[in-house]
Amino acid sequence: MAKRSTLQVVAEAVGLSVNTVSRALNGKSGVSESTRSRIKAEAARLGYVPNANARSLVLGKRSTIGVVVTDLANPYFNDLVSEIEEQALQAGYTILLLLSDEDPDRERAAIEAALHAGVDGIIGVPVQGKSNPWTAVLQAGVPLVLTARRVTELDVDFFSNDNEAGGYMTTSAVLERGARDPLLIEEDMRISTVEHRIAGFRRALEDHGIPFDTSRRVFVPSRRNVRGAMHWRAEDGYRVARDILSSGRRPDAFLVGNDYFALGLYSALQERNIRVPEDTLVMGWGDYAFSRFLNPPLSTLKLPSAEVARRATARLFARLNGEGTEDTVTVMIKPEIALRSSTNR
């Protein structure tokens, strides 16, 4: 609890003015090399750490960006956050992490907290919901970049995977392997991710001469406001798959909204002694860490989370430097398909 030494203390110790010490430590000109090194030595000896609050006040920025994400248990989002953190640190920024847990109320609170904390900019993954708390960010004049999920009524920079392409790629892959009656198990969320995925699914079906109708997709009820929501997703996927199978329906391919659903699906299929890939194909989404080790190894879609994160942070930093403020940009990065045994035929 030692009282932290200030510039003044260092200045007195070396017998110079506060200003000179500041210039010396910040590498500014107007200080001779000899005194600069003397000052640096003394500062180090006293364990001087600049007061970030005072520094932020006068500089008018906090060197911190807010990262508002729905759920850390989702591998995609923790990849995203990890990469943002790395990029930020390299640029001399730190990140303030706020979690919304897919809950609109918490999201509002998170945004407010970020604004209140004085972040210089925000990278966000929006939650679905009628009211839009993100406009508050723009009103406050804080640069904003959205990722992963689009908010159409908001004209801001947006970076994401190309989910329509992903939906098309995954669906085409199973159709090309002979599936004629595929079923899409999707998250029940009003987010662009789902919408685009279904659009790609539909386009692939129609390209292969299979008419699309709503019976080709079922929804897994989404859970909100649950810590580590992902822990329940496999369970939910299992339940939906089990219901489908006990209704007597036998799709020859399953496409799921994330690899946790596939995990639950595997269990449900096994209960009925339906073999993968002999009796039905399974295609995941997300390429989670466990997917290649399932039995059989799961074909899935590898998402470019790191690149999304890099592009998004780069854009935010550009905005913080006052560049490219005139128009907003939308970038969708192509995912990559990972074909494994679950779609072998």
Place this chain on the structure above:
Amino acid sequence: MAKRSTLQVVAEAVGLSVNTVSRALNGKSGVSESTRSRIKAEAARLGYVPNANARSLVLGKRSTIGVVVTDLANPYFNDLVSEIEEQALQAGYTILLLLSDEDPDRERAAIEAALHAGVDGIIGVPVQGKSNPWTAVLQAGVPLVLTARRVTELDVDFFSNDNEAGGYMTTSAVLERGARDPLLIEEDMRISTVEHRIAGFRRALEDHGIPFDTSRRVFVPSRRNVRGAMHWRAEDGYRVARDILSSGRRPDAFLVGNDYFALGLYSALQERNIRVPEDTLVMGWGDYAFSRFLNPPLSTLKLPSAEVARRATARLFARLNGEGTEDTVTVMIKPEIALRSSTNR
């Protein structure tokens, strides 16, 4: 990019002094209710958001705690971070997230960044390494709480699972189910977690009349400085298990350092047509989201990450309020075993 309005602007708008406006908005006494509501209305109309930098400077605190963690891809740590975030938000704090990626150099940089950013306190998960960057935190007079991994030479508050007990519980479970030749597959890290786990393993062995020697445990080489290190862990676990099996060794139970290793182990066992649990038992560690959905469902140890997080943050906040500064405290919370089919016998 609208210039944010300051207290002064609000003050002029209502024709009162800056101080009165400040008192009114902060709910302090000395302002009549009528003027208070008038001020609040005007502030809201102008979209006034207090300048966090100025506020932090005068209050002498940033209302932010640093969370220094090794790896977000590890389910245990993202549980931990999620819970810390929630607790912090409730207490009016935000969290600054720093990642060390199990790399001592990055850890040093992360700690420095947190200190530089002026956090009020730090919750950390230390990396192994000879030099100790954490002393810098104490030297700077910043309250520190460590979790998950102990640094013996550092006299600070420590909160964790009771890993020795966990090691004992998991080992006893397989021994009670008839295993006489168990093998421990452990991470090759010089951290207290591993050390305690092995100690518990050993104690359980000896309690059951099985002599411990170093051939009873093998190490999986640890990867450092890799984003999402967990993605490789299953692969590494697989490799170690495969080598064991191809050497002809046939343990009647495997205990692994985390559930990803179990995932790799399953693959290796399957290649040799060794059945679980008929031919050998498998016991995991961590109860990851996928573990109960494996085939067979994995017996494992459920770690009290949320409680560790809650206790640790509560302790840090106590320190921030100047309570309990006299001595340091060590808390080890008992984990819970989750018995599933992989140890059925």
Place this chain on the structure above:
DNA sequence: TCATTATTCATGAACGCTAATGTAGCAGTT
């Protein structure tokens, strides 16, 4: 030698806020 310029440092102000202190007005007490 003296004027000119470059170098090195000091001084003062400002960032936006909160806390301590000051003052005017008014009711109640003696």
Place this chain on the structure above:
DNA sequence: AACTGCTACATTAGCGTTCATGAATAATGA
């Protein structure tokens, strides 16, 4: 009428920095 105590506000100072400006000293040129 004079004093006390309270309310409701204003005034002033200060948090620890950085930046703009200014002064002193040393170096340069004729």
